[in-house]
Amino acid sequence: MFRLALSRLGTSRLRTALTMLGVIIGVASVVALVGVGQGATGGITARLQGLGTNLLTISPGAARTGFTRGAAGSSNTLTQEDATALAALSGIAAVEPEVSSSGFVVAGSQNTTTTVLGTTPAYPEVRAFTIADGTFFNQASVDHSLRVVVLGATTATDLGLTSSAIGQTITIGGVPFQLVGILQAKGSTGPVSQDDQAIIPITTARAYFSGGDKVRTIGVSVADANQIELAKATITTTLQARHGVTASALDFSIADQAQLLSTFSSVGATLALLLGGIASISLLVGGIGIMNIMLVSVRERTREIGIRKAIGARGRDILAQFLIEALTISLIGGIIGIAVGLTISVLISTVAGWAIVFSPVTILLAVFFSLAVGVIFGVLPARQAARLDPIVALRYE
Amino acid sequence: MTAVPLAPELLVGTPLIELRGVTRVYSTGRLEVPALRGVDVDVWPGEFVAIIGHSGSGKTTLMNIIGCLDRPTDGTYRIAGEDVSSFDDDGLARIRSRTIGFVFQNYNLLPRTSALENVATPLLYQGVGRRERLERAKAPLERLGLGDRLTHEPSELSGGQQQRVAIARALVTEPALILADEPTGNLDTASGEEVMAILHELNDEGRTIVLITHEAEVAAKAQRQIHVRDGMIVS
Numbered sequence: 001m002f003r004l005a006l007s008r009l010g011t012s013r014l015r016t017a018l019t020m021l022g023v024i025i026g027v028a029s030v031v032a033l034v035g036v037g038q039g040a041t042g043g044i045t046a047r048l049q050g051l052g053t054n055l056l057t058i059s060p061g062a063a064r065t066g067f068t069r070g071a072a073g074s075s076n077t078l079t080q081e082d083a084t085a086l087a088a089l090s091g092i093a094a095v096e097p098e099v100s101s102s103g104f105v106v107a108g109s110q111n112t113t114t115t116v117l118g119t120t121p122a123y124p125e126v127r128a129f130t131i132a133d134g135t136f137f138n139q140a141s142v143d144h145s146l147r148v149v150v151l152g153a154t155t156a157t158d159l160g161l162t163s164s165a166i167g168q169t170i171t172i173g174g175v176p177f178q179l180v181g182i183l184q185a186k187g188s189t190g191p192v193s194q195d196d197q198a199i200i201p202i203t204t205a206r207a208y209f210s211g212g213d214k215v216r217t218i219g220v221s222v223a224d225a226n227q228i229e230l231a232k233a234t235i236t237t238t239l240q241a242r243h244g245v246t247a248s249a250l251d252f253s254i255a256d257q258a259q260l261l262s263t264f265s266s267v268g269a270t271l272a273l274l275l276g277g278i279a280s281i282s283l284l285v286g287g288i289g290i291m292n293i294m295l296v297s298v299r300e301r302t303r304e305i306g307i308r309k310a311i312g313a314r315g316r317d318i319l320a321q322f323l324i325e326a327l328t329i330s331l332i333g334g335i336i337g338i339a340v341g342l343t344i345s346v347l348i349s350t351v352a353g354w355a356i357v358f359s360p361v362t363i364l365l366a367v368f369f370s371l372a373v374g375v376i377f378g379v380l381p382a383r384q385a386a387r388l389d390p391i392v393a394l395r396y397e
Numbered sequence: 398m399t400a401v402p403l404a405p406e407l408l409v410g411t412p413l414i415e416l417r418g419v420t421r422v423y424s425t426g427r428l429e430v431p432a433l434r435g436v437d438v439d440v441w442p443g444e445f446v447a448i449i450g451h452s453g454s455g456k457t458t459l460m461n462i463i464g465c466l467d468r469p470t471d472g473t474y475r476i477a478g479e480d481v482s483s484f485d486d487d488g489l490a491r492i493r494s495r496t497i498g499f500v501f502q503n504y505n506l507l508p509r510t511s512a513l514e515n516v517a518t519p520l521l522y523q524g525v526g527r528r529e530r531l532e533r534a535k536a537p538l539e540r541l542g543l544g545d546r547l548t549h550e551p552s553e554l555s556g557g558q559q560q561r562v563a564i565a566r567a568l569v570t571e572p573a574l575i576l577a578d579e580p581t582g583n584l585d586t587a588s589g590e591e592v593m594a595i596l597h598e599l600n601d602e603g604r605t606i607v608l609i610t611h612e613a614e615v616a617a618k619a620q621r622q623i624h625v626r627d628g629m630i631v632s
Contacts (some may be wrong), residue, residue: 003527052457306505307506308518311518311519312493312495312522313522394466
C-alpha cells in the first residue's frame, strides 16, 4: 500500500513537490518561530541571571524635606552598620554595601569619566561577576583603605588597559590607585552598562570621594533561591527595627531580581506561543493545499478507483490508499520542514547571539501536527474516493 | 417462469448463478425507470453463456447485478450458493474479489502500471503479500503469450495485448466465474477472434463464462444464448 502511494506520488512529481512545499513552509515557520521565541526568552533570561539570580538590592527611601517628598533613593537612610547587621542574618550568603560617585580616571595618555564604586570583596559574588585578569581586592584592602582599583571591562578597554597593565598605577580624580584586576564583561542591561565602572574599597571611597557613613545601595545575595521571600521579610523586619520606622512608612525599598526574571520568562513564553500560533496558520494553509490536491486527484482517478473496486477493492482499501498518499506528503513535508525550520532558528540565534535552543518537544509536536494535517485534510478526499459507486466510476471519462 | 434450456450434461448440483424474479428500478427524481422486470437466470458450472440484447435492453444492468457491482431492487440472486441480494458494499467487494473475474470492453487496465502489476492487483485486495502476488501474476500472463511483456505499461501494448492482460488479471484469482462485457467490442477482427478463442479454451478447461454482447455473431459462439429485451428474458 505504501509502495503504491509512493509510486503514485512519483508519477506527478512537480505537483507532489508543490503540495509538499505548503507543508514544508508551515512546519518550518512553526519550528523556526518557536525556536526564535525560545531563544529570545533564553537570551533575556540569561542576561537577567547575569545580574545575580539570588540578588536583592536594598535602596534608601525618598528624602523628606518638610512636606516635600523627594525621589526614591534620594535619602541617606542606609548605613554601613545596616549592612553589617544584615550580613549576620541567617539565610544570607553575602552582603555588599556600595557608595558611588563619578570620577575622572587617567591611565597614561588615556582618560575617561566613569562611575567610581566603593564596595567590599563580596561584590563579585553578590553581583555575579567573574574576574578576567588579576584579582579582586581583599578584606585587608578595605580594612586599611588601600588605594587599589578593579576596572569594569568597558572602562579597561576605554583606557587601553589589558592584562599586562595589572600592577600599573592609574589616577582617579587625581589620586593614584594601583590596578589589581579587570572584570569579565557581562553585556549591558538597559542604558547603564555594568561593565563601565571603577571599583575601589568602600573605606577608600569614603576617605577620598564621598565621606560620611551613608551607603547608596546594599546588595544581598540570598543563600537559597527558594527562600527569597523569607529573606525579604527578615531584612525588612531588621531594618525597620534598626531605623525605628513603621511598616507603612518604610525608609528603604527592596528590589527582587527573581521577580523581574519570572516576569520576563512569562512574557517570553507568551511571545513564543504567539509566534507559534501565527506560524500554525501557514501550516493550516499547507493542509488545505493537500486537501485541494487530493480532491483533484480523486476526481482524476475516478476511473482507476472504479477498476480497483471492480476487481475486489473494498471502500476501506481505497480509503487507505488515498490516506497513505496524503500522509506521505505531509510526513515527508514535515521532516523537511523541521530541518529547514531548525536551520533558520540556528541562523537567527547565531546572528542575535542567543544560545541555540533545541527543543525535542517542538520537533515531536511538529511531526505530530504534520501527520495530523495529513489525516485531517486527507480524510475528506479519501472518503469521497472510497464511497464512489464502482458502476459510475467505471463509466467516468 | 420460462425454464431456460440447459446442456444436459451440466444438470448436476446447484447452479453457479441463480437469479429469481430479479427487478431493478432506477429512480431519477420523480421518474421510476424499470431496467429489469422479473428476470430468472440459471448458469451452471462449466457453461459458456452469452447474454445478448440491444442497447437499452437491460443487459448492462443484468451484467452489473451478476457481477455484484449492483444490487437488485427486488428478487433474489445467489452466486456460488450465497444469497448476495442484501449484501453490503464490503460483502459485494468480497464476492467480486473471490468469485468473479471481469473482462471489460475497454480493458480497464490501471494506467502507468506494468502488465505484471496490473495482473497482480486483484491479489493485493485478497491480502496476498507482494512477492507472492508478482509470482502468481506471471503464470497467467505467460500462458496468454505475454511472457515478454511483463514490464510493459498498457499504453505500450496493442488492444489485443491489453485485452489479454485483462483476461490474465481476471484469471489470477482463479474465480468461479469469468464475466466478459463486450470483450471484443474494441478489437479488430483478428484480435477479437483470438480473444474468443482464449475464452473457449478457458471454458474447455471447465471455467464458467458469461459473455455480454450485442453482436449475434459473437453470441453464436457460446453454448447457449440468453436474449434480453425491454428488461425481460425473451428466450
